[in-house]
Each structure stands twice: as C-alpha cells, then as structure tokens.
Amino acid sequence: NIRPIKTYGKMEKDLDFVCVREATEGLYSGLEFKVGDDAAIAMRKITRKGCTRVVRRAFEEAKNRNFNKMIAITKRNILKETDGIFMQEVEKANKEHNLEVEEYYIDNICQQLVKNPERFNSCILLSTNLFMDIVSEAASGNVGSIGNVYSGNFGDNYAMFEPAHGSAPKYKGMNKVNPTATILSGAWMVEYLGEKDIAKAIFKATEDVINEGKYVTYDLGGNAGTKEMANAIAERAQAYLK
Incomplete structure (x- = not known):
C-alpha cells in the first residue's frame, strides 16, 4: 500500500513524502490463537519474499518521484529476527539504488511526525504492516483533512486505488x-x-x-x-x- 502525504492550500506545514506499507504479512496475517481461557498469542509473520517485494516497490517509488532518501521503520532492538530480515532486504536493495537510508524505531518516528514532519520531505517512509498502518495514519493527520489523502495498493500484476478515508455514510x-x-x-x-x-x-x-x-x-x-x-x-x- 502506498500513501502520498502532501499538503495543499493554506497549511502551516509544507509536506511532500510517501508512506509505503507491506500489506499482506506481519501481525495482520491472522495467525493468532487462544492458550486456555486467560491468554492468547498472535504471531508476526515476516518472510523474505514479502520484504523483497515491498522494498523493491519502495525503491521504484523513490526513483519515480526523484526522492533520494529512504526511511526504514522498525523496532529492531526488540524484534531482532523479524525486523532483522526486513532490514537485510532494505540494505541489499540499496546496493543497487544507492539512496540515503536511515532507520527509525517506530516510537521515535511517531514523535518526529508530531514535532517536525517537514524533516521527511522528499523521503519514502517504508515499513511492515502494523507499523506503517500506524505511521501512515499519524502522517495523514498533518495534511489538514483526511479528505485529501489517497492511496494505491500494488500487486505484481494489478493495482487498486482508493481514498484513505472511510465511506462516511x-x-x-x-x-x-x-x-x-x-x-x-x-x-x-x-x-x-x-x-x-x-x-x-x-x-x-x-x-x-x-x-x-x-x-x-x-x-x-x-x-x-x-x-x-x-x-x-x-x-x-x-x-x-x-
């Protein structure tokens, strides 16, 4: 899922960056189960194939928009194995593209999006499913109206485009x-x-x-x-x- 974050009109902040989200894996894979009556476990599925696909698309988006920086969002200090695979694929892909790559932890980037979102202009923000779900929603709050935010879901052969907002019946x-x-x-x-x-x-x-x-x-x-x-x-x- 790709969501451009761009301000229009008379906004205090001039923003132009893009959020790229892996949308098939992570904690949204549906792999959860109960352990007795008082506990439940959810599994975070991260595959190299899924990471390679979203990373490739993120670098393509950077090239198409003439952006020169990639922000990879993880919690690798805690999620060493799953976010480790993700960052390996980011670093491998960047050997071909040679962009500036910076890693942010999920908690820190949410803070920065509140304090100084302009620092991410001309950047691709890239992450796994749950993290980018949170980050893209936080980033959308900076454009003034959710009615301005649109997105695209890209597969290998097809794409689907939609507003970021709901139907508001x-x-x-x-x-x-x-x-x-x-x-x-x-x-x-x-x-x-x-x-x-x-x-x-x-x-x-x-x-x-x-x-x-x-x-x-x-x-x-x-x-x-x-x-x-x-x-x-x-x-x-x-x-x-x-």
Whole structure:
C-alpha cells in the first residue's frame, strides 16, 4: 500500500513524502490463537519474499518521484529476527539504488511526525504492516483533512486505488464532503494505466483549485459543496488538456 502525504492550500506545514506499507504479512496475517481461557498469542509473520517485494516497490517509488532518501521503520532492538530480515532486504536493495537510508524505531518516528514532519520531505517512509498502518495514519493527520489523502495498493500484476478515508455514510446525500481523495485516487489509476498527461492535468487542477480556495469544501476553509468543487477541478483539468 502506498500513501502520498502532501499538503495543499493554506497549511502551516509544507509536506511532500510517501508512506509505503507491506500489506499482506506481519501481525495482520491472522495467525493468532487462544492458550486456555486467560491468554492468547498472535504471531508476526515476516518472510523474505514479502520484504523483497515491498522494498523493491519502495525503491521504484523513490526513483519515480526523484526522492533520494529512504526511511526504514522498525523496532529492531526488540524484534531482532523479524525486523532483522526486513532490514537485510532494505540494505541489499540499496546496493543497487544507492539512496540515503536511515532507520527509525517506530516510537521515535511517531514523535518526529508530531514535532517536525517537514524533516521527511522528499523521503519514502517504508515499513511492515502494523507499523506503517500506524505511521501512515499519524502522517495523514498533518495534511489538514483526511479528505485529501489517497492511496494505491500494488500487486505484481494489478493495482487498486482508493481514498484513505472511510465511506462516511452519515454525510450521504448532503453534498458537503471533500472529493479530493477520490479524484486523486482516480488520477493515480489513470496514470497507472498509461494516460500520464491526463493524470498530470487532474493532479495539477486539484492542487490549483485547493490553493486558490474559492471552490473548496468546509474542511478546507471554504463553502463549496462536493459537486461544485469536483466540477471546478474537472473544468480546470479539461482546460489544461486543450
């Protein structure tokens, strides 16, 4: 799972980094069982194959975005074997890519995301399933609205794109929610399918509409409805493609 963290509009912090999460293993593998009535055990499954796959994709993302630093997030001082395999694959891959690689422990990086998230600009943040689930949510809080955060899930042959937020059924039919994450998820899908010019126009149109602040939803400081903001972005994107 890949989640770009980028601020738009009149935000105090100017952020632009990417969270990359292994999404099939770790403590989310479903390997847990009860031991009698008063205890339970969950197993953290980390395989070299799974690590190699996510590490390879993280370095590809760094290359595509011209980022020159990789932040590997672990708790290797405690989880010596499982995070040891993960870091071995990071270091092995970097022999080919030669980026600056820095290891952060999970507790420290959460603190840094609160204190000084700008330090991670132009970086890929990479980790295993549970750790990056936590880190990407913490990082998303810095962009001002979860309605701006989009993501992509990449397999070997297919990809699926989605907003980072939930469905928010309580807002159904109210024409008030921020459409940015849905629009940018679609733009990223279009880029993945090879229509790079169209994707570029949508990304630029979205950023420009938010930065101008005239047609944005309430969570971005405006008074526009969902349709009004989406139409403004669509019209701007069409103009860029002419």
